[in-house]
């Protein structure tokens with residue numbers, strides 16, 4: 001694989017340490033959220049390393065197809081499908097022993113066709129996406145017979161930004177649980193940002209972002225290490241003259257003579273084009289600014305301050321180089337989005353490789 005130009009290294013030790021840190025803090029078992037190919041980290045690599053850990057109770061994916069891929073890669077623990085169940089998917093749920101999160105009377109009726117009859121029941125306490133309401137409980141009671149309610153859950157939309165809203169959701173969820181009066185194996189509402197809230201009635205947490213080493217808030221109390229680092233290569237080094245304009249549409253004009261490097265990484269690899277003239281990469285421990293528009297496969301960076309940069313040198317897109325570091329959160333902040341979107345936007349051309 002020496003000929004692969006851009007590689008995303010998946011640091012499995014850091015992943016496992018993050019799980020340990022999260023477990024030590026929450027004291028609750030973890031449903032590892034590995035939807036969207038484990039936020040771009042390769043669900044097969046991530047899940048197979050997590051499955052043997054006793055703190056990992058199971059996995060969450062978005063769709064039946066993702067659950068199927070996880071079983072194909074050898075996963076045997078519980079797989080929860082967050083996006084519910086559609087009629088075309090019943091056979092896959094049965095054959096691969098997937099568990100749906102049901103949030104709708106359609107899912108509920110369809111789940112009666114499952115061999116296991118096992119579901120998790122989701123309530124909407126403020127997200128206004130998936131979930132039954134408190135006011136549905138009467139009707140739910142009549143319809144639930146024949147199903148095994150293994151779990152009851154809800155979801156926080158703003159645990160990272162709105163404490164009052166989140167606390168009200170917790171109260172609403174408790175009201176729901178009291179009225180329901182079921183005794184499910186699992187009760188869960190906390191995501192990565194949600195673990196800082198007191199939810200003594202919940203016995204598992206659903207963790208995505210924090211597993212991968214990014215903090216949901218700047219004051220997050222759990223120490224985490226980044227799991228993915230992305231390296232690419234310099235493919236050309238050249239001089240540009242004062243007044244030259246760089247890349248498509250000439251949005252950068254050199255104020256002096258400069259030395260630039262062309263890096264084999266573009267927006268098709270997942271570097272947001274919004275980082276044009278804004279972001280940087282790291283070469284040999286030095287920050288190198290992005291010059292002009294990022295193109296599909298390449299980006300031009302300033303290496304005027306580097307002595308002996310040459311074709312074939314490593315370039316850090318995300319990760320550490322000597323004492324400098326670029327995180328997904330840094331890239332997200334510069335491109336006006338969240339780290340989640342940058343992570344899962346790293347494309348297939350960037351080959352994932354695990355490192356021990």
Ligand SMILES: *Cc1c(COP(=O)(O)O)cnc(C)c1O
Nearest residue numbers: 033155191192193206207208209
């Ligand atoms: C994605 C997702 C999570 C994980 O959220 P993080 O913020 O990444 O921890 C938990 N629960 C549900 C329902 C989700 O969709």
